Amino acid sequence: MVKTMSLHWKVAGRAGEGIDVTGVMFGKTCLRHGMNVFGYREYPSLIRGGHNTHQVHAGFEPITCQQKHIDVLVAFNEEGISLHLDEIDENSVVLCEATQDGYDLTKYADIGAKFFDVPMTNISREETGHFLSQNIVSVAMSCWILGLDIEVFREVVSDQFKGKNETMIANNIKALERAYQYAKDNLPQIKPPSPKKPNKQIFLTGNNAAAIGAVAGGVQYFAAYPMTPASEILHTLAGLQHKYPLVVKHVEDEISAMNQAIGASYVGARAMTSTATGGYALMVEATSLAGVMETPLVVVVGQRPGPATGLPTWTCQSDLLFIINAGHGEVPKVVLTPGTAEEHFELTRQAFYLAERFHLVVFILSDKFSLESYMTMPRPKQVYENERYSFAFDPLPDDDTYRRYEVTEEGYSPRSVPGQLHGLSVTNSYEHDQFGYATEDASLTKMMVEKRQRKLRSVKPELPPLELIGPRHAELTLVCWGSTRLVLEEVMRRMPEGAVNVLHFPCVWPFPTEGFFQHAQNAEKLVVIEGNSTGQLEMLIRQETGIRIHHRIHRYDGRPFYAEDIIKELEELRE
Amino acid sequence: MSINRLLTPALIGKGHMPTIFSSDNHQPTVEQPVATAPAVPVATPNPPVVIDPNPEKHAYISKASLKSPYFPTWCPGCGNFGVWTALKNALTELQLPEENLVIVYGVGCSGNMADFNRVYGFHALHGRAIANAVAMKAANHNLKIIVVAGDGDTYGEGLNHFISAMRGNHDITLLVHDNQVYGLTTGQTAPTTDKGTKTKSTPFGAPEVPINPIGLALTSDATFIARGFSGNIRHLTDLIKRAVQHPGFSLVDMFQPCFTFNKVNTYHYFKERVYYLEETEFQPNHKVVAWEKTFEHDKLPIGVFYEDSYSVPFHQTLTQLEAGPLARQSIAEVNMDAAISNYL
Numbered sequence: 034m035v036k037t038m039s040l041h042w043k044v045a046g047r048a049g050e051g052i053d054v055t056g057v058m059f060g061k062t063c064l065r066h067g068m069n070v071f072g073y074r075e076y077p078s079l080i081r082g083g084h085n086t087h088q089v090h091a092g093f094e095p096i097t098c099q100q101k102h103i104d105v106l107v108a109f110n111e112e113g114i115s116l117h118l119d120e121i122d123e124n125s126v127v128l129c130e131a132t133q134d135g136y137d138l139t140k141y142a143d144i145g146a147k148f149f150d151v152p153m154t155n156i157s158r159e160e161t162g163h164f165l166s167q168n169i170v171s172v173a174m175s176c177w178i179l180g181l182d183i184e185v186f187r188e189v190v191s192d193q194f195k196g197k198n199e200t201m202i203a204n205n206i207k208a209l210e211r212a213y214q215y216a217k218d219n220l221p222q223i224k225p226p227s228p229k230k231p232n233k234q235i236f237l238t239g240n241n242a243a244a245i246g247a248v249a250g251g252v253q254y255f256a257a258y259p260m261t262p263a264s265e266i267l268h269t270l271a272g273l274q275h276k277y278p279l280v281v282k283h284v285e286d287e288i289s290a291m292n293q294a295i296g297a298s299y300v301g302a303r304a305m306t307s308t309a310t311g312g313y314a315l316m317v318e319a320t321s322l323a324g325v326m327e328t329p330l331v332v333v334v335g336q337r338p339g340p341a342t343g344l345p346t347w348t349c350q351s352d353l354l355f356i357i358n359a360g361h362g363e364v365p366k367v368v369l370t371p372g373t374a375e376e377h378f379e380l381t382r383q384a385f386y387l388a389e390r391f392h393l394v395v396f397i398l399s400d401k402f403s404l405e406s407y408m409t410m411p412r413p414k415q416v417y418e419n420e421r422y423s424f425a426f427d428p429l430p431d432d433d434t435y436r437r438y439e440v441t442e443e444g445y446s447p448r449s450v451p452g453q454l455h456g457l458s459v460t461n462s463y464e465h466d467q468f469g470y471a472t473e474d475a476s477l478t479k480m481m482v483e484k485r486q487r488k489l490r491s492v493k494p495e496l497p498p499l500e501l502i503g504p505r506h507a508e509l510t511l512v513c514w515g516s517t518r519l520v521l522e523e524v525m526r527r528m529p530e531g532a533v534n535v536l537h538f539p540c541v542w543p544f545p546t547e548g549f550f551q552h553a554q555n556a557e558k559l560v561v562i563e564g565n566s567t568g569q570l571e572m573l574i575r576q577e578t579g580i581r582i583h584h585r586i587h588r589y590d591g592r593p594f595y596a597e598d599i600i601k602e603l604e605e606l607r608e
Numbered sequence: 609m610s611i612n613r614l615l616t617p618a619l620i621g622k623g624h625m626p627t628i629f630s631s632d633n634h635q636p637t638v639e640q641p642v643a644t645a646p647a648v649p650v651a652t653p654n655p656p657v658v659i660d661p662n663p664e665k666h667a668y669i670s671k672a673s674l675k676s677p678y679f680p681t682w683c684p685g686c687g688n689f690g691v692w693t694a695l696k697n698a699l700t701e702l703q704l705p706e707e708n709l710v711i712v713y714g715v716g717c718s719g720n721m722a723d724f725n726r727v728y729g730f731h732a733l734h735g736r737a738i739a740n741a742v743a744m745k746a747a748n749h750n751l752k753i754i755v756v757a758g759d760g761d762t763y764g765e766g767l768n769h770f771i772s773a774m775r776g777n778h779d780i781t782l783l784v785h786d787n788q789v790y791g792l793t794t795g796q797t798a799p800t801t802d803k804g805t806k807t808k809s810t811p812f813g814a815p816e817v818p819i820n821p822i823g824l825a826l827t828s829d830a831t832f833i834a835r836g837f838s839g840n841i842r843h844l845t846d847l848i849k850r851a852v853q854h855p856g857f858s859l860v861d862m863f864q865p866c867f868t869f870n871k872v873n874t875y876h877y878f879k880e881r882v883y884y885l886e887e888t889e890f891q892p893n894h895k896v897v898a899w900e901k902t903f904e905h906d907k908l909p910i911g912v913f914y915e916d917s918y919s920v921p922f923h924q925t926l927t928q929l930e931a932g933p934l935a936r937q938s939i940a941e942v943n944m945d946a947a948i949s950n951y952l
Contacts, residue, residue: 235951245947251939276946278937285772289739296743301935417942451728459729
């Protein structure tokens with residue numbers, strides 16, 4: 034099955050053992066060799082004790098997702114092996130501590146994998162006095178097995194502990210060196226020594242990418258309430274608020290988060306909030322408020338399986354139609370659906386421009402799979418420039434003739450902000466006249482409804498177009514949105530050339546009707562692949578274009594798609 | 609940033625986290641600057657002359673400047689008229705530049721005032737005005753932010769935001785029209801309705817005891833807490849002025865008769881019962897004493913219940929705002945070095 038030179042590494046153990054940081058350190062070591070890296074995490078909704086994994090796929094060719102087969106598995110307990118038996122075979126190396134953990138390895142003999150009972154905890158205890166450095170020990174051993182430069186890992190460890198106690202850093206380095214020596218003496222090397230190329234990328238999660246995309250886009254006020262899988266955006270921005278003109282507020286609830294973002298935006302700050310789809314359910318009313326007030330706003334929403342609390346730490350794509358239709362009344366909005374880290378960065382950055390210029394609510398709709406997975410992306414530019422749009426310029430007429438909601442052809446008109454002379458107006462949750470005063474007049478109402486909807490027409494040319502990945506013509510065209518592109522790109526690389534190409538929607542609403550028609554005409558056979566049970570993109574395509582698609586692959590068990598599974602189904606379609 | 613910036617001066621150096629009444633323990637009542645000042649300042653007949661270096665850059669609020677093209681739609685005799693007049697008096701006497709004031713309105717009869725004032729107005733969702741307001745202040749702290757809301761708005765639908773804003777000491781002024789009934793939806797029970805009161809939604813009597821707004825504000829560490837009565841406009845004007853000038857969260861709960869739907873809590877009812885705290889020996893600097901006052905029902909005290917003269921508002925604890933109001937700070941060039949440093 035494995036036809037590439039890339040590395041597949043996984044660490045598994047109990048929550049609280051530092052599984053995640055182990056994965057990040059291994060991923061960074063690969064990054065600093067100049068590789069592309071993808072790190073996928075699985076964990077239950079617990080703080081301690083549940084089964085956690087972090088899986089890294091790295092190599093010099095394009096890499097966009099994890100795969101099932103593992104080269105090196107680090108198991109901190111027996112479950113680390115028993116739950117992953119179908120991921121290892123005779124080519125795999127398993128590092129474990131069977132003797133210390135008190136289980137028998139012989140029962141796994143028929144798997145054929147090379148099991149090594151190595152003293153990870155002992156080395157850690159002896160060098161640092163604590164078992165936790167077993168992480169560093171395990172990565173150091175993995176470096177030997179996979180041919181990675183131990184000096185690179187040493188730098189990663191030093192950077193990881195920067196600012197901590199000197200003795201602690203020195204002890205960890207000692208543990209690293211002993212572990213590497215132990216590996217050299219006792220363990221095989223299954224990959225040739227890796228070359229070291231210059232690294233031009235950064236390694237981060239979709240959450241991190243969206244957060245720093247917001248920074249590049251000039252976010253000034255960010256309010257949020259924590260909820261998996263989007264909490265990390267709050268953490269990332271909170272840590273940056275003294276380095277940028279940025280105020281981050283962890284607020285009392287999601288309702289407040291959205292309303293605060295609207296308040297800050299109203300006085301002229303670039304504002305954002307983020308949440309999971311469950312939290313977003315509480316923000317629906319305020320979405321409607323921003324819609325009628327025409328206040329610019331960026332909202333990042335991370336999907337996880339529902340209904341209700343659902344599977345808090347797993348992934349899905351089941352809220353596309355919910356987000357597109359959210360908000361009572363007809364709320365014009367833009368829904369962007371990034372997949373890669375780079376898209377998370379770029380689309381969040383651009384969302385601030387779109388929101389501010391067109392006075393719209395702009396959604397970044399993502400999911401647990403890409404928000405919480407680590408990916409590599411090209412290093413962003415050092416400096417981003419931001420212009421300001423659609424503000425009313427001084428001086429305004431001093432005779433009260435300024436109209437906040439002037440009816441224009443493009444649907445939006447310059448807005449004044451509090452503090453600006455002669456710009457007084459009412460920003461109104463009620464239907465209003467051009468000055469903002471409430472009205473129940475029929476013709477005014479009709480005019481305002483139409484004016485707001487015209488903004489969608491105005492914004493359309495500025496939206497990211499449909500992206501056709503792969504050859505222009507293929508037997509199958511795989512239609513997807515959001516994170517599914519990550520897996521489908523891998524599918525395309527593994528299937529024969531010309532078998533499939535991928536049509537990715539980076540923006541689902543307003544629907545790219547003309548673009549989709551063009552691509553559909555060139556396609557031989559369309560297959561929609563999405564992470565829900567009802568086929569929400571497929572429904573939307575039918576609703577907006579009348580095109581009926583006959584082939585589909587769905588997944589709705591909380592797990593991400595795997596290229597191996599999709600290829601099997603596609604092979605059947607090709608026959 | 610020094611931790612001291614996050615604490616009110618009264619708490620610095622005490623070595624333990626404050627409990628709900630602790631700020632009282634740390635404040636010597638004898639040396640209170642507020643205690644020596646008159647509890648309610650006497651309105652000056654001739655407002656002080658404002659020396660403005662650039663008078664052409666501002667337009668100051670006046671009775672005339674506040675006039676919108678619309679006249680109130682409230683029922684004749686509604687308590688909202690008294691509140692409205694007191695608010696306009698206060699704004700005029702405070703001599704604020706009109707562009708630096710935002711009034712955020714809740715939804716209800718009170719919130720309908722949005723159309724009757726010519727100001728920067730923000731007519732929010734029911735219950736959410738406070739959430740909008742605290743962010744406005746953080747994003748541009750040069751603005752004065754006043755929230756005009758009802759009792760259902762504040763103590764019912766938006767109770768979470770009310771308590772959080774007090775805990776954060778956000779520098780906004782909250783004026784609550786407390787008419788003990790839902791007016792705009794034609795007469796249902798409110799969070800402030802007395803237990804047993806028959807309303808449209810509680811034909812057999814309201815089952816809950818009413819909320820104690822002043823007591824709730826005291827336990828949530830609000831730094832300025834007052835109660836007014838729309839039947840005494842001069843007194844209410846002065847309360848609103850003090851509230852707006854207070855650095856930090858200020859609450860003015862206002863008895864406001866609803867002529868149409870509340871036949872119990874009328875002007876006559878309040879006129880018979882209210883008395884003025886400043887005419888007693890009460891000093892508004894002790895939370896426990898103030899708290900006891902909130903349980904008086906036969907006679908109803910109005911005036912300032914509590915004022916923390918050491919109040920440090922939320923926005924003054926943010927070092928990011930030392931360079932000026934957030935919304936005015938430049939984002940023209942954003943350097944990404946700090947943002948990407950963790951991901952290399």
